[in-house]
Amino acid sequence: MKTLINSTVPEFKAQAFYKNDFVEITNDNLKGKWSIFFFYPADFTFVCPTELGDMADKYADFQKLGVEVYSVSTDTHFTHKAWHDASPTIKKITYPMLADPTGKLSKAFGVYIKEAGLAYRGTFLIAPDGKIKIAEVQDNAVGRNADELFRKVQAAQFVAENPNEVCPAKWTPGAKTLKPGLDLVGKI
Numbered sequence: 001m002k003t004l005i006n007s008t009v010p011e012f013k014a015q016a017f018y019k020n021d022f023v024e025i026t027n028d029n030l031k032g033k034w035s036i037f038f039f040y041p042a043d044f045t046f047v048c049p050t051e052l053g054d055m056a057d058k059y060a061d062f063q064k065l066g067v068e069v070y071s072v073s074t075d076t077h078f079t080h081k082a083w084h085d086a087s088p089t090i091k092k093i094t095y096p097m098l099a100d101p102t103g104k105l106s107k108a109f110g111v112y113i114k115e116a117g118l119a120y121r122g123t124f125l126i127a128p129d130g131k132i133k134i135a136e137v138q139d140n141a142v143g144r145n146a147d148e149l150f151r152k153v154q155a156a157q158f159v160a161e162n163p164n165e166v167c168p169a170k171w172t173p174g175a176k177t178l179k180p181g182l183d184l185v186g187k188i
Contacts, residue, residue, distance in 0.1 A: 002110075003135065004109065004110060004124070004132045004135045005132060005133070005134075005135055006131050006132065006133075007131065007132055008130045008131055008132075009027055009030060009126055009130050009131075009132065010027070010108045011026070011027050012026060012027050012104065012105055012108065013025075013026045014026075014072075014098045014099055014100060014105060015076075015077040015098075015099045016070075016077055016080075016096040016097055016098045016099060017077045017080035017081045017084060017096070017097045017099070018095070018096040018097065019094065020084075022077050022081075023096070025070065025096055025098055027130070029068075030068075030126055030130060031128070031130065032128050033066055033067070033068060033128050034065065034066055034067040034068070034125070034126065034127060034128060034153065034156075034157065035067065035068045035069075035070060035125075035126040036062070036067060036068070036069045036070065036123065036124065036125055036126070036149070036153070037070050037072055037105075037109065037122070037123070037124040037126065038051075038052075038055060038069060038070065038071045038072065038122075038123055038144075039071075039072045039073070039106060039109065039111045039119040039120065039121060039122035039123070039124075040052065040071060040072070040073050040119065040121055041073065041074075041113075041116075041118040041119055041120070041121070041140050042073055042074065042075060042118055043073060043075045043079050043080060043082075043083040043090075044079075044083055044086075047140070047141070047142075047143045048073075049087060049089045049090055050089075050143055051121070051143050051144050051146075052071055052089070052090060052093060053089040053090070053092060053093075054143075054144075054145065054146040055069055055071065055093075055095070055146050056089075056092040056093045056094065056095070057092070057146065058146035058147065058150055059093075059094060059095055061150060062150065062153070065150075065153060065154065065157065067153055068095070068096075069095040069096075070095065070096050070097075070098050071093070071095065071096070071097045071098065072097075072098040072100050072105055072106070072119065073097075073098075073099075073100065073118075073119060074100050074101055074103055074106060074112075074117055074118055074119055075099060075100075075101065076099045076101050077097070077099040079099075080097040080099060084097070100119070103117065103119075106119040106122075109122055109124060109135075110122070110137070111137055118140075120137050120138065120139070120140060121137065121138045121139070121140055121142070121143075121144060122135070122136065122137045122138075123135075123136045123137075123144060123149060124136075125149075125152065125153060125156055127156070127160060133156045133160075134152055134153075134156060151171075151172060154172070154173055155167040155171055158171075158173070158177070162177070164179055164180075165177040165178065165179055166178050166179075166180060168188075
């Protein structure tokens, strides 16, 4: 399996439901800012609304870090609107909901399930230079946690600003980091 870490997000164009309207989102929207692509299997399902609602609850915090969140499924933008109108949980969403009915984006990020025409739960953090810094894919029966993703974004942003330091497990802002070197080998 080929990794996407440090690869550049491919060119794309997708319709999205955003702020009660249909808009076009392209790779140009990502330039110069941190972005999260949050793939999920399908609208009107079971685990998906719990995850998207969790992201909606944390969205303002991501925005304070300068991060835009994009949810992506193989549904159409029309289906996203219908789900938004029907579900109190999805109605909370104020980030763009991208439509990927052809599976082109899902395929490009390696999360497309050909037999089902759906996506796995894939989470990708994209740096302002368009490079993927976090790539996680999991089985569709296991939901994700926006708080843990938020912590990882903070760590990725910290190391981007401090390239000679790394963040250990469970690192949070203000906690001790590590400076890799011979003096640490075998000492941790």
